[in-house]
Amino acid sequence: MTVKKRLTIFLIFLVLLTGCKGTSSDVSSDTEVPNDKEYNLMITNNSPLFLKSVVVTVDEKNNNPINSLIDSNINLGEAAKFSINNGKHAFKITLNPKKNYSVSKEFREEFEKDKVVEYQVKIEENEVIIKKKDN
Structure with a gap:
C-alpha cells in the first residue's frame, strides 16, 4: 500500500473518530429552548427509585x-x-418508578412570580411519599 493511500485511510479514520462538532445553521428564531429559570415547580427525587416519569x-x-x-x-x-x-391551582403529582407501582397525590398551591415551590419524593416506613419541602 502506498503512503498516499495510508494517509488517506488515516485521515478518514480520524474524521470518523472525532465526529462533527459544528452547529446547525437551520435554527429558526421561533424555536423555544427551555431555560432553568422559567420553572416554578420542582420535584426532587430523594428516594433510591429510578423514576421513569413524573x-x-x-x-x-x-x-x-x-x-x-x-x-x-x-x-x-x-x-x-x-x-x-x-x-392558585389544584394539581396532582404522579410518579411512575421503574419496576414499581405508581404513586400519586393531590395538592393545592398558589404559584407566584419568581417563587419556586419544591416537593420531594422520599421513602418513609417502606412507603413512597411526596412531601412539600420545608423552606
Whole structure:
C-alpha cells in the first residue's frame, strides 16, 4: 500500500473518530429552548427509585384537567422541573418508578412570580411519599 493511500485511510479514520462538532445553521428564531429559570415547580427525587416519569396534571375550572406536564428519567438526587401559570391551582403529582407501582397525590398551591415551590419524593416506613419541602 502506498503512503498516499495510508494517509488517506488515516485521515478518514480520524474524521470518523472525532465526529462533527459544528452547529446547525437551520435554527429558526421561533424555536423555544427551555431555560432553568422559567420553572416554578420542582420535584426532587430523594428516594433510591429510578423514576421513569413524573406527571403533573393541573385542574383548572370545573375540575377538568387541562394541562399534563411530563418529565422523565429522574435519578436519585435529580429534580423534575415544571412551569405552572401563576395563581392558585389544584394539581396532582404522579410518579411512575421503574419496576414499581405508581404513586400519586393531590395538592393545592398558589404559584407566584419568581417563587419556586419544591416537593420531594422520599421513602418513609417502606412507603413512597411526596412531601412539600420545608423552606
